[in-house]
Amino acid sequence: MTSTRAVLSRRRFLSTSSCLLAAPSLSAAGSELRLENSYGETVLPAPAKRVVSLGYNTQDALLALGVVPVGIRYWYGDYPYGVWPWAQELLGTAQPTVMTGEVSIETVASLAPDLIVASGSGISGAEYALLSRIAPVLMQDPAYSTYGSPWDVELRRIARATGTEDRAERLITEVRGRFTAFREAHPDWQGRSAVCAWHDGGQTGAFMGGDTRAQFLAELGFRAPERLSAMQAIDGFYTTLSPEDLSPIDADLLVWISSDERAGDIAQLAMRRTLQAYVEGREVFCNQLLAGALSFGSVLSMPYALDHLEPEIAAALDGNPKTVVPTARAAGLYQ
Known part of the structure; x- marks a missing residue:
């Protein structure tokens, strides 16, 4: 996994598009x-x-x-x-x-x-x-x-x-x-809020609009929560959160970009349990391969991410608080 300190390079940081066709x-x-x-x-x-x-x-x-x-x-x-x-x-x-x-x-x-x-x-x-x-x-x-x-x-x-x-x-x-087919297949998801978040080395944060992961969610028709959008991006692509207040990442869909080794750290993140996304089972945990596909954000990796993420999102947004996304349960995020 990667570090989240602003002074560190993207190489180390990123291991843990609603864009113009310019x-x-x-x-x-x-x-x-x-x-x-x-x-x-x-x-x-x-x-x-x-x-x-x-x-x-x-x-x-x-x-x-x-x-x-x-x-x-x-x-x-x-x-x-x-x-x-x-x-x-x-x-x-x-x-x-x-x-x-x-x-x-x-x-x-x-x-x-x-x-x-x-x-x-x-x-x-x-x-x-x-x-x-x-x-x-x-x-x-x-x-x-x-x-x-x-x-x-x-x-x-x-x-x-x-x-x-x-x-x-x-x-x-x-x-x-x-991407168009995805949006057309899920009109009820369009305009709902979504975040790609991370937790590493005791620090929690989220990827911002200048990052491939946030751009991927935007391509699916999701938007960033207002409180997160109002925060300052570090190096143009991420931000960090106070350990006492994780509310900026409390979205309709919370996607954890992590690795199998970090799942236990996320599961033990006390303030995560104050989020409605946690209470209502609206979280998706990405293992290293899926997290890698989102992090690469390439013409080859995004179709892979679409295939594997779509059923996870469907389970997270099915409206049933008792339903927990299978990968989240398997990762130990829910007991």
Whole structure:
């Protein structure tokens, strides 16, 4: 699991979209591709074929587009080559180099990429400058925070850099169709409040509108509770709560983003029992795999999350306080 201190990186923090379809800024000068990014401009002489993925979840977008990275930056989870189950089939027999911890410039250089995808990587300006001496570096669109790029915006940017735009549009249409079908199947859920919360290291908090998990709930037609929306986001994507007052996360639907190891800590969280969501059994507990799917928030992981989360939400919002979501009971959140 990840830490929740503001000073810690997203890599450590995040282990525990109602968005605009904004196209990335790109212009062509002759055969060059130019994409504005948060540190300047990415210039490619031609669509990239040999790609290193430094973003914590960008391997998913690349694999979905048919581009198998030659290097992948490990985020978390015990899965081969840093690729989670929803994307393993697309990896095939490839064995990309896995990079852990801080970015190794030497390792990246040894892979001889023609593009380095570093969107949502958290690299510094100095690291960007060094990596740019190896190959063009694609950062997130400057309109968004480091970890706040909507999934479709990011997919389109990577697709343009790799010459796979048509495939990206098909994928976006398919996933948006899944969200539309979900909303149409559950009109009574639309506009109800929902929160993705976490508890780790004695601290409780929630993910805010700039985060993939909150964006996922918005795509399903839920809204954030007013008290939570009024709070200040830390680093643009999360907030922390006072241990004496968890009421900002008291929503019609409370989704705990956690891991199996943290379930006991949530079960022992005394003030959780003051929440109506707890009293009425309107909580969903995400095990590590489902929490990972929501945390990745990718074109590949979100369909997985939809398939596994829909019956959990249905049980939580069935109007029967005696009904407890099976995964919540299995995790020990209810005795």
